[in-house]
Amino acid sequence: MDLIQITEQQAPTLAPLVADFRVTLLSYLNIKAEPDVKAAEAEIKEFLQAGYPIFAAEENGTYAGYVVCKVVEDCVWVEHIYVRDEFRCRGVATMLFEKAEEVARSKGDDTVFNNVHPNNQGMIDFLRTKGYTVLNMIEIRKPYKGEKPATIIRVGDNVFDY
Secondary structure, three states: OEEEEOOHHHHHHHHHHHHHHHHHHHHOOOOOOOOOHHHHHHHHHHHHHOOOOEEEEEEOOEEEEEEEEEEEOOEEEEEEEEEOHHHOOOOHHHHHHHHHHHHHHHOOOOOOEEOOOOOOHHHHHHHHHOOOOOOOOOOOOOOOOOOOOOOEEEEOOEEEEO
């Protein structure tokens, strides 16, 4: 498995994976969607033009997964991290995440910040194995038009729709 840095020329070949990531994210909100490869390609180009490094794990010409590192001053956020189902539990996410941590260290930081849906248990479990256990912030918004929260989440004494 090779780890490569993505350039704009590779955006069209990475776009289907990014489109799948978006569909997966929407599923956490109980929204069914179809992959939008054109929008995904545009998103990749926007990230690259903003100076966000993107790395992909590649095996035999197939992208197994990717990570987008959002760099703001000296802070590094994992903006996206995604691994194809058939490559999961093979160390791909670890390789990608370690690359994000390497980017953070190059900026003088010893942590990567992660936004995670509360019901994305797989990602929460993954982050815990890497020592990420501090809840830093919560994002609070109004419901989208027509959105019907599926559950509630408790944080301390507070209850939020999710």
